[in-house]
Amino acid sequence: MIPGGESVQLGRDGRLRHLLTTEGLPAEIVLRILDTAEQFVPVSEREVKKVPLLRGKSIFNVFFENSTRTRTTFEIAAKRLSADVINLNIGASSTAKGETLLDTVYNLQAMDADMFVVRHAQSGAAHLIARHVKPGVAVINAGDGRHAHPTQGLLDMFTIRHYKKDFSALSVAIVGDVLHSRVARSQIFALKTLGVPDLRVVGPATLIPADAERLGVRVFHDMQEGIRGCDVVIMLRLQNERMNGALLPSAGEFFKCYGLTAEKLARAKPDAIVMHPGPMNRGVEIDSPVADGRQSVILPQVTFGIAVRMAVMSMLGSPS
Amino acid sequence: MIPGGESVQLGRDGRLRHLLTTEGLPAEIVLRILDTAEQFVPVSEREVKKVPLLRGKSIFNVFFENSTRTRTTFEIAAKRLSADVINLNIGASSTAKGETLLDTVYNLQAMDADMFVVRHAQSGAAHLIARHVKPGVAVINAGDGRHAHPTQGLLDMFTIRHYKKDFSALSVAIVGDVLHSRVARSQIFALKTLGVPDLRVVGPATLIPADAERLGVRVFHDMQEGIRGCDVVIMLRLQNERMNGALLPSAGEFFKCYGLTAEKLARAKPDAIVMHPGPMNRGVEIDSPVADGRQSVILPQVTFGIAVRMAVMSMLGSPS
Amino acid sequence: MIPGGESVQLGRDGRLRHLLTTEGLPAEIVLRILDTAEQFVPVSEREVKKVPLLRGKSIFNVFFENSTRTRTTFEIAAKRLSADVINLNIGASSTAKGETLLDTVYNLQAMDADMFVVRHAQSGAAHLIARHVKPGVAVINAGDGRHAHPTQGLLDMFTIRHYKKDFSALSVAIVGDVLHSRVARSQIFALKTLGVPDLRVVGPATLIPADAERLGVRVFHDMQEGIRGCDVVIMLRLQNERMNGALLPSAGEFFKCYGLTAEKLARAKPDAIVMHPGPMNRGVEIDSPVADGRQSVILPQVTFGIAVRMAVMSMLGSPS
Numbered sequence: 001m002i003p004g005g006e007s008v009q010l011g012r013d014g015r016l017r018h019l020l021t022t023e024g025l026p027a028e029i030v031l032r033i034l035d036t037a038e039q040f041v042p043v044s045e046r047e048v049k050k051v052p053l054l055r056g057k058s059i060f061n062v063f064f065e066n067s068t069r070t071r072t073t074f075e076i077a078a079k080r081l082s083a084d085v086i087n088l089n090i091g092a093s094s095t096a097k098g099e100t101l102l103d104t105v106y107n108l109q110a111m112d113a114d115m116f117v118v119r120h121a122q123s124g125a126a127h128l129i130a131r132h133v134k135p136g137v138a139v140i141n142a143g144d145g146r147h148a149h150p151t152q153g154l155l156d157m158f159t160i161r162h163y164k165k166d167f168s169a170l171s172v173a174i175v176g177d178v179l180h181s182r183v184a185r186s187q188i189f190a191l192k193t194l195g196v197p198d199l200r201v202v203g204p205a206t207l208i209p210a211d212a213e214r215l216g217v218r219v220f221h222d223m224q225e226g227i228r229g230c231d232v233v234i235m236l237r238l239q240n241e242r243m244n245g246a247l248l249p250s251a252g253e254f255f256k257c258y259g260l261t262a263e264k265l266a267r268a269k270p271d272a273i274v275m276h277p278g279p280m281n282r283g284v285e286i287d288s289p290v291a292d293g294r295q296s297v298i299l300p301q302v303t304f305g306i307a308v309r310m311a312v313m314s315m316l317g318s319p320s
Numbered sequence: 321m322i323p324g325g326e327s328v329q330l331g332r333d334g335r336l337r338h339l340l341t342t343e344g345l346p347a348e349i350v351l352r353i354l355d356t357a358e359q360f361v362p363v364s365e366r367e368v369k370k371v372p373l374l375r376g377k378s379i380f381n382v383f384f385e386n387s388t389r390t391r392t393t394f395e396i397a398a399k400r401l402s403a404d405v406i407n408l409n410i411g412a413s414s415t416a417k418g419e420t421l422l423d424t425v426y427n428l429q430a431m432d433a434d435m436f437v438v439r440h441a442q443s444g445a446a447h448l449i450a451r452h453v454k455p456g457v458a459v460i461n462a463g464d465g466r467h468a469h470p471t472q473g474l475l476d477m478f479t480i481r482h483y484k485k486d487f488s489a490l491s492v493a494i495v496g497d498v499l500h501s502r503v504a505r506s507q508i509f510a511l512k513t514l515g516v517p518d519l520r521v522v523g524p525a526t527l528i529p530a531d532a533e534r535l536g537v538r539v540f541h542d543m544q545e546g547i548r549g550c551d552v553v554i555m556l557r558l559q560n561e562r563m564n565g566a567l568l569p570s571a572g573e574f575f576k577c578y579g580l581t582a583e584k585l586a587r588a589k590p591d592a593i594v595m596h597p598g599p600m601n602r603g604v605e606i607d608s609p610v611a612d613g614r615q616s617v618i619l620p621q622v623t624f625g626i627a628v629r630m631a632v633m634s635m636l637g638s639p640s
Numbered sequence: 641m642i643p644g645g646e647s648v649q650l651g652r653d654g655r656l657r658h659l660l661t662t663e664g665l666p667a668e669i670v671l672r673i674l675d676t677a678e679q680f681v682p683v684s685e686r687e688v689k690k691v692p693l694l695r696g697k698s699i700f701n702v703f704f705e706n707s708t709r710t711r712t713t714f715e716i717a718a719k720r721l722s723a724d725v726i727n728l729n730i731g732a733s734s735t736a737k738g739e740t741l742l743d744t745v746y747n748l749q750a751m752d753a754d755m756f757v758v759r760h761a762q763s764g765a766a767h768l769i770a771r772h773v774k775p776g777v778a779v780i781n782a783g784d785g786r787h788a789h790p791t792q793g794l795l796d797m798f799t800i801r802h803y804k805k806d807f808s809a810l811s812v813a814i815v816g817d818v819l820h821s822r823v824a825r826s827q828i829f830a831l832k833t834l835g836v837p838d839l840r841v842v843g844p845a846t847l848i849p850a851d852a853e854r855l856g857v858r859v860f861h862d863m864q865e866g867i868r869g870c871d872v873v874i875m876l877r878l879q880n881e882r883m884n885g886a887l888l889p890s891a892g893e894f895f896k897c898y899g900l901t902a903e904k905l906a907r908a909k910p911d912a913i914v915m916h917p918g919p920m921n922r923g924v925e926i927d928s929p930v931a932d933g934r935q936s937v938i939l940p941q942v943t944f945g946i947a948v949r950m951a952v953m954s955m956l957g958s959p960s
Contacts, residue, residue: 044431044432045432046376047376048375048376048377049376049377049378049404049432050375050376050404055688055690056686056687056688056689056690057688057689058689058716058719058720068408068409068410069427072406072408072428072431073431075406076378076404076406076431079378079404079406080376080378080404084689084690084716084719084720086712086715086716086719088708088712089708090708099918099919099920100922103918103919103920103922104919106939107709107918107919107939107942108712109939110939110940110942110943111684111712111713111716111942111943111945111946112684112685112689112943112946278419278423278427279419279423279424279427280419280423282420282423299426299427299429299430300430301430302427302430302431303430303431303432305431306431306432364751364752365752366696367696368695368696368697369696369697369698369724369752370695370696370724388728388729388730389747392726392728392748392751393751395726396698396724396726396751399698399724399726400698400724598739598743598747599739599743599744599747600739600743602740602743619746619747619749619750620750622747622750622751623750623751623752625751626751626752
C-alpha cells in the first residue's frame with residue numbers, strides 16, 4: 001500500500017532502522033523484538049520500574065491525531081527506558097500555522113531528536129518522515145490512517161506466543177471491521193510471517209477488503225463458521241463513525257451477527273484466547289462476560305504492549 | 321454520601337491504602353500525614369528539590385475534569401519524589417470513545433501504574449476506582465463532584481496547625497457556598513476529627529446544606545455574627561456558574577453580604593488567619609486588601625499543599 | 641515600549657536576573673550568553689544529552705498563548721539541564737476562572753518555582769511578572785505581544801556569529817512584517833548592541849513602524865535595493881491574519897514584492913546567509929529553493945536555539 005515501506009525500515013545491514021509496518025518485516029526481526037520484550041516484562045514489575053538504556057535521549061511523541069491511550073503507552077515505555085519524552089499534539093499547532101509535515105519534522109530534528117513516535121490520520125505519514133530523517137534518527141509508526149499500527153501488531157504476536165507458545169499450528173480469526181483497520185493489517189502480515197497456517201477474517205462483506213484473499217487469509221461472513229476451532233479470536237474495534245453509516249445497519253445488528261458472546265465463543269477451541277486492541281465497545285464487538293471472562297487476554301495485551309514498545313525503542317535507540 | 325468510602329481507604333491493618341475522603345479518616349492518620357508533610361516542607365526550599373522516595377514509580381494524573389492548578393500541584397509533588405508522572409486529560413479522549421470509566425482504569429493499571437490521582441465531575445468516581453484496583457495500586461481523590469477534595473482539606477489542616485499549633489480551642493468559620501463545595505466538606509470532617517470545638521458555616525440559606533447541623537457545625541446567615549471571635553476564617557470560592565443563577569442575586573450583592581472585607585474581618589480575633597482554596601474571585605468572596613493583607617495565609621496554603629501531597633504520595637507509594 | 645524593562649532584568653550587581661528583552665541588554669551580557677551557548681552545543685550531540693546543572697529545579701512553562709514549537713524548545717533545553725519541567729497552558733484554565741495574571745503567578749511561585757518561561761499575547765506581561773516575583777525566581781520572556789522575543793533574538797545573534805564571526809562589518813537586512821514582529825524588535829536591539837554598522841528593514845510602508853529610523857535602521861520599500869550587498873538576510877514570518885487584511889493586498893502579491901527568491905537573493909553577497917524564525921510560509925515570505933538552499937541557515941537556527949536557551953536558563957538558574 002505504501003511503496004517502499006519495508007525497505008525504508010531496514011538498514012542495508014538488515015538491522016531495524018525504523019518501525020513502520022509489519023509488512024515485509026523479516027521473521028528474525030519480529031522474533032528478536034519479541035525476545036527483547038520478554039526481558040522488559042519484569043522491569044515493569046519491579047519497585048523501580050526503570051532501566052538506563054536510553055538515558056539522555058530525546059524522544060518526541062508527535063501526534064497529528066489525538067490518541068491519549070497510545071501516546072501514554074509510548075510515554076511510559078520511554079520513561080521506563082530513562083529517555084526524555086516530549087509530547088506534541090500537532091493538530092492544533094504548526095499545521096494550523098500552515099507549516100508542512102516535513103518542515104515540522106525537520107524542525108524537531110534540528111532540536112537533536114533521537115526518535116519520533118508518529119501518529120497521523122494519513123496513511124504513509126510515518127514512511128514519509130522516515131525517508132527524510134537523518135541517519136541515527138529513528139521513526140516509529142504509532143498508527144497511520146488505515147495502513148499500519150505495527151507496535152499493536154507486535155504486541156499481539158507477543159501475547160499469542162505467550163499463551164500459545166508456537167505459531168506453527170494455530171488457527172487465528174480476526175473479526176469485525178477488517179476493511180478500515182490498520183490493526184488488522186499489521187496483525188495479518190505478522191501472523192503470516194510467523195507461519196500461522198490457518199488465518200481467517202470474519203465480518204460482513206462491506207467490512208472485509210475486496211482483496212483479502214490475496215493477503216493469504218480465508219474470508220468468512222458467518223461468525224460461527226469463522227471462529228470454529230480457533231485457538232485465537234481477535235476482535236477489532238468498531239469505529240463509532242461506522243455504526244450508523246451506510247456500511248452497517250446498526251450497532252445492535254452488528255452485535256447480533258459479529259459481537260463475541262459466550263455462545264459464539266463456544267465454537268472456538270475450549271482454550272482459545274480472546275483479544276481486542278481496545279478501547280472496547282462493550283455490547284457492540286464484544287459481550288461483557290467474554291471481555292471480562294477467563295479466556296480474555298485483553299489486559300495482558302496492554303501490559304505486554306509496554307514491554308514490546310520498550311523493546312522496539314531500545315533496539316532503535318541503542319548504539320550497538 | 322458515598323457508602324463505604326471510609327473503609328475502602330484504610331487497609332485491614334489500619335494503614336492508609338487510598339486517600340478518598342477526610343470523612344472517617346482517623347485522627348492518628350491525619351496527624352501522621354501532617355507530621356510527614358513537615359518533613360517535606362524543607363525539600364522544596366533546597367537547591368535540589370528532590371528526594372528519591374518514589375523513583376521509578378509510575379503515577380498517573382487522570383483528570384476527567386480539567387484543572388491545571390490541581391494537576392500541577394500533584395505533578396510537582398510527584399516529581400519532587402522522583403516518580404515518573406503521566407498526565408492524562410481524559411475528557412476529550414477515551415470516554416469520548418465510549419469506553420467506561422473502569423475500562424480506562426483497568427487499561428492504565430495494566431500498564432503497571434502504581435498510583436492514580438483522579439479528578440472527576442461525579443461524586444464517588446475515585447471511590448469506584450479504588451474499589452476496583454489491584455492490591456498495591458493507590459488512588460488519591462483530587463476532587464470528585466461535590467463530594468470531597470481531601471488533599472485540600474488536609475493542607476488546610478496543616479496550615480491551621482502551622483499558625484495556631486493546637487486545634488482544641490479554636491473557633492473556625494467557613495464562609496460562602498458551602499452547599500456546592502467539596503472543599504468545605506473535606507474541611508469540616510477533618511476539623512471535627514481534630515477536635516475543633518467551635519465550627520461554623522456562614523452563608524445565605526440557599527448555599528448552606530439543609531442538614532448542615534448534623535455535621536456538627538453551627539449555621540450563621542449573618543457574616544458579622546458568623547466570624548465574630550474566630551481564630552480562622554476560611555473563604556470558599558464562588559463558582560462562576562452560581563453568580564448569575566437562581567441561588568444568588570448577583571456577585572456584587574454576594575460581596576456586600578459575604579465578601580470578606582477588612583471591616584468584617586475586624587470582628588474575628590486580631591490574630592485570626594484568612595484562608596482560601598483558590599483561585600480567588602477578588603471583589604466577590606474577598607476584598608483585595610484582605611487577600612493580600614497580613615492575616616492572609618492563602619499563599620502558604622499553596623506551599624504547604626505541595627508538602628502535604630508529597631506526604632500522602634510517599635505514604636501510599638512506599639512499601640513499608 | 642515597556643517602561644523599565646531593561647532595569648528589571650539586571651540585578652544591581654549587573655548580573656542577569658531575568659531575560660525580558662534585548663533592548664538595553666549590555667553587550668557583555670549578550671556575548672556571555674553566546675559564549676555560554678557555545679559550550680552547550682556539544683551537549684545535544686552526545687549519546688547522553690544531559691548535564692546536571694539544574695537538577696531538582698522546578699521550571700514552569702507558563703503559556704497564556706499556545707505555541708507548541710516554542711514551548712518544546714524550552715522544554716528540551718530544561719530537560720537537557722536536568723530540571724523538572726511543568727507545562728501549563730493557561731489559556732483555557734485559571735484566567736478562564738477569572739484569576740488575575742499575578743494571582744496565577746503568585747500561586748505557582750508558592751509551589752517553589754525556580755523559573756518561569758512566559759508566553760503571553762500582551763506586551764509587557766513578562767515584565768509585569770518579573771517585577772513581582774521573589775528574589776531568586778527568574779523570568780524568561782518567551783514572546784509577549786508585539787514587544788519582544790529575546791531568546792529568538794539571541795539565537796539569531798548566535799547564528800550570525802557562527803557563520804560571520806564578527807559583527808563589526810556586517811550588512812544585515814530584516815525583511816517583511818517588521819511592524820508586528822517581536823522577533824524583529826529583539827533582533828534590531830541586539831544587532832545594534834553588537835555593533836552592526838549597516839542594519840536595514842525592508843517591507844511595504846504599511847508593515848514598517850513609523851519610527852523605524854529612530855531605532856537606528858535604514859528603511860527600504862524596494863527589496864532588491866534593501867538586500868543589495870547584505871551579509872545576512874533575515875526573513876520574517878507573515879502572520880496569516882495579515883494576509884487578507886487591510887494592510888496587504890494578498891499573499892501572492894506580497895511574495896512577488898517581498899518573497900525571497902533565488903533571483904532576489906542574488907543581490908545580496910554571494911556568501912550571504914538566509915534566516916527565518918519559523919514556521920515558514922513557503923511561497924509567501926520565502927521560495928522553497930531558497931529555504932532549502934545552500935545559503936539557508938534556518939535549521940541551524942533551531943539547533944542553536946536549544947543551546948542558547950540552555951545558556952540563558954543555566955545563567956539564571958545557577959547559584960554562583
